[in-house]
Amino acid sequence: MPLALYDTWSRALRPFTPIQAASVGMYCCGPTVYDHAHIGNLRTYVFEDVLRRVLARNGYTVRHVVNITDVGHLTSDADEGEDKMEKGSRRTGESAWAIARRYTEAFVGDWRALNLLEPTVWCRATDHIAEQIAFIADIERAGYVYRTDDGLYFDTAKQDDYGFLARLERAGLQAGKRVALGAKRSITDFALWKFSAPGVQRQMEWDSPWGRGFPGWHIECSAMSAKYLGTWFDIHCGGEDHIAVHHSNEIAQTQAAHGTRLANFWLHGHFLTQQGDAKMSKSGGDFIRLQTLRERQAEPLAYRYLCLTAHYRSTLQFNWDALRAAQTALNRLRRLYIGWPEGGVADADYVACFDVEANDDLNLPKALAVLWDLVKSGLPSATLRATVDVFDAVLGLGLSDWRSAETEIPADVQALLNEREQARAAKDWASADALRDALDAQGWRIEDGVHGPRLVRQTSPATSP
Ligand code: AMP
Ligand code: ZN
Secondary structure, three states: OOOEEEEOOOOEEEEOOOOEOOEEEEEEOOOEOOOOOOHHHHHHHHHHHHHHHHHHHOOOEEEEEEEEEOOOOEOOOOOOOOEHHHHHHHHHOOOHHHHHHHHHHHHHHHHHHOOOOOOOEEEEHHHHHHHHHHHHHHHHHOOOEEEEOOEEEEOHHHOOOOOHHHOOOHHHHHHHOHHHHOOOOOOOOEEEEEEOOOOOOOOOOEOOOOOOEEEOHHHHHHHHHHHHHOOEEEEEEEEHHHHHHHHHHHHHHHHHHHOOOEEEEEEEEOOEEEHHHEEOOOOOOOOOOHHHHHHOOOOHHHHHHHHHOOOOOOOEEOOHHHHHHHHHHHHHHHHHHHHOOOOOOOOHHHHHHHHHHHHEOOOHHHHHHHHHHHHOOOOOHHHHHHHHHHHHHHHOOOHHHOOOOOOOOOHHHHHHHHHHHHHHHOOOHHHHHHHHHHHHHOOEEEEEEOOEEEEEEOOOOOOOO
């Protein structure tokens, strides 16, 4: 079955064909790095990673671009409030630049822990100020820009189909929110460039033909996608919250300057919610990170598994029982997989069934069901392994890289053992005993054998079912 994807622009499932044969351009809105990513954000990146893997499974080379928003994202979508980076700087006492660096690194750590494929291009907004200024100048030349006391704005009234992606009903919006207009002509207008407030020294600001300041949030994605993928490319992704404002504005900008609606397919991941259906959000403060899961003995890859159990276009309500069930299922799969020998050939029928589900707008819950059917099929175990290898290229659970925690010795434990050996060599028996106790306390027993000391796990590690 050929790949079909649900396109938010047309509100329909469409057969996927690339603009240029064999190669697919894909742009995914990345994190605003003023705080850690929460597991809601990460659900969206897991969905995008699965999309990329399914495209690869269909034989396409994917050029995958992910941006890092490190300037210009204000606390309010109405172009008011503080820059989130500067706010983060006040919260922690670090510079906005240091915060951006720290949370970008943390984000990339989360990315790798979830076994997300490395993007072809990571691009930072602050590394592309010149491109953003040039893009705004193009929009200005096309006649869509007006100036107020605090910046340059995009004039949405000039575009008949502004907001089509979100099916926005502009007349209603305008009437309902007149109060929040400020100097804007229309409620849907948005900032392209904001001036630094007079007398205020911002940490992040640049000169521009219009005055010193910083770019609006939306322009970075239009400018960087144009640079790395061109102004008409295959797929643009993000979370569902981006439909009404951020993506509608990206489209408006590119349409004004280049006459395209930016991407042929618009895909949106639905939210992860918390109890009571509350959207998980960074500004909400009380959010769950990957580290929070680790502290509760769940692995990032168990969270990945949990994401696969829900279709990306349905809301997933997070709860700890579901995460524990995902961890148990993943552990079970690993233990089966590790016992299966290599050298088999994938079963064509099961692969075909899996592909049908994956190509049906990434129906991963059903694709997972095919996997568990396969496990029960009674096929030779080498065939099971080879078939699951094909599946895992899409699922991304890293099965072939997994080593049982009982056989793997963590680096800090190994370091304690090495120290103990040094203490013994120096005949420092007291230290050697203390180090043995420290290892004991961590659940590792030293057995001194003829080939030297060996570490044995005493208790079941947290990752075992
Ligand atoms: P941000 O760092 O806030 O710019 O968001 C990064 C990505 O996460 C965007 O694609 C958002 O649409 C997405 N996102 C934000 N909150 C959630 C949530 N609760 N569930 C799923 N995706 C989300
Ligand atoms: Zn974006």
